[in-house]
Amino acid sequence: MMKYTLLQVLLMLLAGPLVADEVANTSGVEFPPVPTFNSADAAAHGLQIATYAEQRDAGWKDEVAQGTMTLYAADGDSVRRTFSRMIYERPGEGDKLLIQFQSPAEIRGVSALTHENSGSSDDNWLYLPANKRVRRISGANNTASFQGTEFTYEDLSNIDPAEYEWRFMEETTLERDGAILPVLKLDAKPTYKDTGYSHIVVYYSREHFRQERIEYYDKAGVKLKVRDTSEWQLMHGRFWRSYLITMENLQTAKRTTLEQSKVFLNLSLYTSSRTGEARPNLTEELFTTRAMQK
Amino acid sequence: MNLDPEASMAAPKSPTSPLVSFFYNIRWLSTALMVALILGAIASGGKRLGKFSASVAGLGGDKEAAASAPPMVFDPSMDLWFGEGDRAVTTWYEIEDRFVAEDYIVIAIEAKDEEFGAFSRESLATIMRLTEQFLKVPGVRHVRSLTYNPWIRWGSIEDDLGSEEGLIISDLVEVDPNELTDEDIIERMVAILGAERTAERIGEARLRQVIGADADFADHIGEPLLLGTILNNPGDTSVIQVQVLRPRVDEERLIEEFNGDEAAKQIAPTLYSVAQQRQSLVGLEHLLRIEQGLAVPSAQYADLLAYVEGIEDPDAQSAAGLELIDPRFNSMAGADGVELQKYDEYAERGGILVNIASGEPAPPGFTPEARSPFSYRIAGSPLFERNFEVVGMGDSKFIPLMFLVIMALLYLVFRNLAGVLVPMAVVFGSILIMVFGNFAKGDLMNNLTMMSPNMLTAVGIADAIHLVASWAALRPKFDNKKDLIMEVMQRNALPVLLTSLTTAVGFYSLTVSHLVPVQMLGTMASFGTVMAYVLSMTMVPALLSLIPHHKTQDEAKHSMVAEFFSIPRSTRFVALILGNRGKVLAGAFALVVISFAGVSRVEIDSDFRAMFPDNNPTMTAFKWVEARMGGVGDLEMVFSGPQASGTAAPSALSADEEPRLAKLQLRRVGQLQHPDEFEPLSQEEQSELQALTAKFDAWNARRIGVSTEFLATLGKFEQRLRNEMAVPTSDLAIVTDFISPLDTLRKINQVQNKNKASAYRVPRESDVGPELREPRLYFDEWSEQWAMTPGQSGANLIAQYYLQYESGARPGESLTTQLSADRMQFRVQGRIEQATSMDHLRAINRIQAIALEEFPSISGTIDADSDTHGSVADMTLSGKTLLFARTSDLFATGFLQSMSIALLAITLLIGIVFRSVRLALISLIPNLLPIMLPLSVFGLLGVPLDGPAILVSSVALGVCVDDTIHFFTKYARGRRNGYAPQEALVQTMHESGAAMTITTVILVIGFGTLLLSDFSPNFQMGALAGVMIALAWLFDFVVTMAVLSFAGSYNVTVKVPAKAEAAAA
Incomplete structure (x- = not known):
């Protein structure tokens, strides 16, 4: 475990408020007040942290991003796919999500549409340009791999605090880009049926309540994968978005990275290069099977 | 006792060489040095073994496992036998690297009596229960x-908004099987068995x-x-x-643990992964025992449970809880740190249930309460490998028995303690140096080197016996110990050295083999032999000088063996x-x-089925599973995109080039369709587009996994093989099945076409309509830019089908085990039944021949250089089955090479030592004949020999x-002393008959202990060596004698001495 010097502690204490003040919150969404944590009860404490972390990341309306996923085989060989991604936020109901592949050329235009349904299974469609067909897909289960990556659908969907048994473990630190990051370490046991894991360990940054790292333990209780989230950027002085997510499978030595570029959060806060006016937000009509077919 | 008749007839004392007296004088020092050497070998070998074992066990980062690791003595990995790297071997390791290193363990469950067979509710419930438990191992x-x-x-698909048709992906049985209606069950039967087979059943x-x-x-x-x-x-x-992983160890971890120790770095990852895999297997077997009622919580289980529940720290409690349910280990430390057994496990042995740990019979009244009425058979290559190890280790249990028999025999011959203890000291000493020296060198034992102690015992005893025999015979003739011992050394140093x-x-000579275990056996045993000589010359004089000197000769103890070779009998025999x-x-x-x-x-030829006894449980289960489900052995066909030899592989577009090409293509198409929106391409940009397109095409041409041409040809090839596999008399009849991404593509094509049975086929170029082949431009609102969907082709359809499949598959079902991410490597996994290695090779060669002759475009037959249109792919065959089958060939060529080398070296040595070309040439007959004759019997009868068995020839040669x-x-001494050839022969027989006979008997018994082995190659080895050594004895007395009489005396007429004539009459 990392021990820090007095100087480092002082610097962190000083730096905290400085950074927070640096960028003004222009998102129009206030930070929710930090609750008084119940540190006497590890379960309640854990749930509080997870719930607060979720609340902190609500209210951004929509998101558009370009991304690159790179799949590394155990021998280091890799394959790269680029995609664009749109999300329509529906707090409490489940978001709508459209992913469209850009490259390699042979899969350009393949689109996956997901309607998350809070509390029940999601609706999925896939469009293949090579046969110009949209196919509804059902039951592609949570534990299935997402497009052959090390991420499963379960890993990609948001952590719903209500669906886990939480336990606060400890305050500790992670090393990030040579710096020491204070984190809150939580253990979470999924209570839903269709899971690939016995439990996960989530590291939230103490300051921003971002998910910095998640460790996934397989059904046998053996550590299976580690997901690291880094290269954070603060959007509109309010929401943190990661530009790099890596998922490493410790048992097969395979790895997937998701790099994001050009993230737009709440489109109405941007100006259109064509009209010179504020861009409209995404509408729900864009998240239909018709919109997939390009 | 008198084994050396020379002692009784010749002047006892030969002139002593200064070397002998020097060695005699330093006997205590040299003995001390040898003891130090033995202890040093034990210490350094033991230390290295201990450190190595701890490092291997700790490779996964488990410090506790590292600390408690038992020493790893045995290397059970099958990789050891693969021979030196040619294409099949490198392909095998590439498969491990590129795809996933795994093995399959299959557990077969028979539900014959049920109405729905395997689909009966009880069968499904059992399968579901076991599946869930196995996933947690x-x-x-x-x-x-x-x-x-x-x-x-x-x-x-039903949802809140109504119903919609679509692809449904689910487990075959998602609910409690007891809730399934008959209709549900029949629907699932049809889904797997098809209508026809279901109708046959119900x-x-x-x-x-x-x-x-x-x-x-x-x-x-x-x-x-x-x-x-x-x-x-x-x-x-x-x-x-x-699917059980052979976990990888990354390079950094290896360097960290073993630093510059190259030997350890080589074998450690395999040992680690084999050990881990073995533990998983133990876990599966434990769960099966629980299922069968053969594992029940032990008396201490409740204590352990209470201890775990009482742990306050939640992390520690969860870790202890996992340890308690971990099926791989049957014990854990309880409250006071003492290891307690979790379960009492029973197995049937000899018709009764016995406790596996204690070996005691199950308590009276114990009847297993099985959770289901089915019986289980377990098979797969990890079991197979373990079987080799168990049987290999089992052979070592005969070593004490062999020692006992030999000691008894020595006592019978010499009738005194020295005659027993002195040879045993030499044998033990040399075995210890050999085995621990091997560990110190960084090698472990394997199935073959496990036999080296048996072999060295025979050799070491033969050395010591000559010394002890001389000593016993000369003893009555000498007044003091010193002269006696010096004389013994003087007489024996040179012949025993030779x-x-x-x-x-x-x-x-075995080290010329291409098989690593054979090389190891050669190195170990030859080193041990030299050490046995050194010990004989240092420790034996010291030990003998400890024995009080008596000049008396007890006539009653006169050896029967020595008497047998009396002068009259020898004379008669020579005359005959x-x-x-x-x-x-x-x-x-x-x-x-x-x-x-x-x-x-x-x-x-080797046949794994025949290597073990009929009642070997692993092999019984194997045969059972194969009879019902077909082959369990692997057969790998790996296809890769063609590459012109001598040129660098075309590289993929870089992360910058890819979007650049897309942009240029967009502008080119955009210019044609919306000229006002797009700037025309400049001359430079046009050539850039051309260059990028050419680079992409060169790379893309190797991506056979999406090539309709390759897949169509492969489909035909597969069908061609299947047709031949169905013919019972064909070489391919032992091949059971093939699976590859072709099956996945067929399935996805079928469901994309609404389950039509006729769509169960690989997509074709014609599946992509002409309207889709043109690029489509559109304006993308959200990037506020023009975008383009490229024109589609069969390759796009296939690539998109793969993506579709992988979006729904569990990680364990993903294509990554069959298709490389760049789609350039395409793996077809076949299953093949156990058979002889020749049958395996015939099947593999047949596949190769069909590929080369009938499908040259995908088997790399067409040179990619000369005919770029023809070659679509290269093919390599590999797999454990193939690599094993080939070891037979490697044994055969190794045999020829090492025999030739040994024979040449030995003949030269004899020629030099006896300064006679003639004797050297003559020696070929008695040396070669005893080896060739037993082997030729196998050849003439047409009975194949096991690979390892033939190895024994080189060993037997050295002994013969x-x-x-x-x-x-x-004989030479007799001739030098002026005897006529015939007289010299009589003297030779009289003098050396007893010693040769005794050593032959001991050698035959030493190798004969291998006859107790359950492992047929070892059995064959023991039998062959015994017969060869016995024949060598016989031929020396018959053939050598006849040949010598010719060679040594062209002009000497044979005159039978009068005494002998009288005796013969």
């Missing part, structure tokens, strides 16, 4: 079973109630991917297929041989001819030569 990557496999189909009328009165059976083809793999055709035996050297050469020497030589010549004819027909050398030494 550490090291298990994936499980595929009747209840847990992707059931991909077209159907109606009757057509019953089936039609579910699928409809006018349903066409041809529309319900079942699931080809699962049928024959996890379910047999009649539908009553199903298999749970458990015999040791020839034996060492015989062993060392010489009188018939024409016949003897003609006979020997005939035997030589027969031997050559026979040996040239020897076939080296010993006899010849003793014979020649005595």
Whole structure:
């Protein structure tokens, strides 16, 4: 475990408020007040942290991003796919999500549409340009791999605090880009049926309540994968978005990275290069099977 | 006791060389040095072994495992036998690197008596229960079973908004099987078995109630991917297929643990992964025992449970809880740190249930309460490998027995303690140095080197016996110990050196083999032989000088053996041989001819099924599973994109080039369709577009996984093989099945086409309509830019089908084990039944021949350089089965090479030592004949020999030569002392007959202990060596004698001494 010097502690204490003040919150969404944590009860404490972390990341309306996923085989060989991604936020109901592949050329235009349904299974469609067909897909289960990556659908969907048994473990630190990051370490046991894991360990940054790292333990209780989230950027002085997510499978030595570029959060806060006016937000009509077919 | 008749007839004292007196004088120092060497070898070998074992066990980062690791003595990995790297071997390791390193363990469950067979509720419930438990065994990557496999189909999807048709992906059984209705069950039977087989099981009328009165059976083809793999055709035996990882160790971790120790770095990862895999197997077996009621919580289980529940720290409690349920280990530390057993485990042995840990019978009244009525068979290569190890280690239990027999024999011969203890000291000393020296060198034991102690025992005893025999014979003639011992050394130093050297050469010639274990055996045994000589010359004088000197000779103890070779009997025998020497030589010549004819027909063949006794449980289960489900052995066909030799592989577009090409293409198409929106391409940009397109095309041409041409040809090739596999008399009849991404593409094509049975095929170019082949431009609102969907082709459709499949598959079902991410490597996994290695090679060669002759475009036959249109792919065959089958060939070529080398070296040595070309050439006959004759019997009878067995020839050669050398030494001395050839022969027989006979008997017994082995190659080895050594003894007395009489005395007429004539009369 990392021990820090007095100087480092002082610097962190000083730096905290400085950074927070640096960028003004222009998102129009206030930070929710930090609750008084119940540190006497590890379960309640854990749930509080997870719930607060979720609340902190609500209210951004929509998101558009370009991304690159790179799949590394155990021998280091890799394959790269680029995609664009749109999300329509529906707090409490489940978001709508459209992913469209850009490259390699042979899969350009393949689109996956997901309607998350809070509390029940999601609706999925896939469009293949090579046969110009949209196919509804059902039951592609949570534990299935997402497009052959090390991420499963379960890993990609948001952590719903209500669906886990939480336990606060400890305050500790992670090393990030040579710096020491204070984190809150939580253990979470999924209570839903269709899971690939016995439990996960989530590291939230103490300051921003971002998910910095998640460790996934397989059904046998053996550590299976580690997901690291880094290269954070603060959007509109309010929401943190990661530009790099890596998922490493410790048992097969395979790895997937998701790099994001050009993230737009709440489109109405941007100006259109064509009209010179504020861009409209995404509408729900864009998240239909018709919109997939390009 | 008198074994050395020389002592009784010749002047006892030879002139002592200064070397002998020097060695005699330093005997205590040299003995101390040797003891130090032995102890040093034990210490350094033991230390290295301990450190190595701890490092290996800790490779996964488990410090506790590292600390408590038992020393790893045995290397059970099969990789050891693969020979030196040629293409099949490198392909094997590439498969491990590129895809996933895993093995399959299959658990077969028979539900014959049930109405729905394997689909009965109880069978499904059992399969589901076991599947869920197996998934929780550490090291298990994936499980595929009747209840847990992707059931991909077209159907109606209901949700809040109504129903919509689409692809449904689910497990075949998602709910508690007891809740399934008969209709549900029949629907699932049809999905896997198809309509026809289901009708055979439950009757057509019953089936039609579910699928409809006018349903066409041809529309319900079942699931080809699962049928024959996890379910047999009649539908009553199903298999749970458990994918068990051989975990990887990354390079950094290896360097960290072993630093510059290259030998350790080489074998450690395999040992680690084999050990981990073995633990997973133990876990699976434990769960099966619980299922069968053969594992019940022990008396201490409740204590352990209470201890775990009482731990306050939640992390520690959860860790202890995991340890308690971890099926791989049957004990854990309880409250006071003492290891407690979790379960009492029983197994049937000899008809009764015994506790596996204690070996005691189960308590009276214990009857296993099985959770289900089914019986289980477990098979797969990890079991197979373990079987080799168990049987290999089992052979070591005969070593004490061998020692006992030999000690008893020594006592019978010498009738005193020195005669027993002195040879044993030499033997133990040299074995310890050899085995621990091997550990210190960084090698472990394996199935073959496990036999080196047996071999060295024979050799070491032969050395010491000559010394002890001389000592016992000369003892009455000497007044003091010093003179006696010096005389013993004087007489024996050179002959024993020679015999040791020839034996060492015989062993060392094995190192030319291409098989690593054979090389190791050669190095170890030759080193041990040299050490046995050194010990004989240092420790034996010291030990003998500890024994009080008596000059008396007890006539009663006079050896029967020595008396047998009395002068009169020897004279008669020599006369008999010489009188018939024409016949003897003609006979020997005939035997030589027969031997050559026979040996040239020897076939080296191995059959794993025949290597173990009939009641070996692993092999019984294997045969059972194979009889119902087909082969368990692997057969790998790896296709890769063609690459012109000598050129660098074309590289893919870089992360910058890819979007650049897309942009240029967009502008080119955009210019044509919306000229006002797009700037025309400049001259430079046009050539850039051309260059990028050319680079992409060169790279893309190797991506066979999306090539319709490759896949169509491969489909035909696969069908061609299947047709031949169906013919029972064909070489391919032992091949059971192939799976590859072709099956996945067929399935996805079928469901994309609404489950039509006719769409169960690989996509074709014509599946992409002309309207889709043109690029489509559109304005993308959200990036506020023009975008383009490129024109589509068959390759796009295939690439998109893969993506579609992988979006729904569990990680364990993903294509990554069959298709490389860049789609350039395409793996076809076949299954092949156990058979002889020759049958395996015939099948593999047949596949190769069909590929080369009928499908040259995908087998790399067409040179990519000269005909770029022709070659679509290269093909390489590999797999454990193939690599093993080839070891037979490697044994055969190794045999020829090492025999030639040993024979040449030994003949040269004899020529130099006896300064006679003639003697050297003569020695070929008694040296070669005893080896060739037994081998030729196998050749003439057409019985194949096991690979390892033939190895023994080089070893036996080294030992056979010993006899010849003793014979020649005595004969040469006799001739030098002025005896006529015939008299010299009589003296030779009289002098060395007893010693040669005793050593032969001891050697035969030493190798004979291998006859107790359960492992047939070891048995064959023991039998062959015994016969060869016995024949060598016989031929020395018969053939060598006849040949010597010719060679040594062209002009000497044979005159039988009067005494002998009288005796003969």
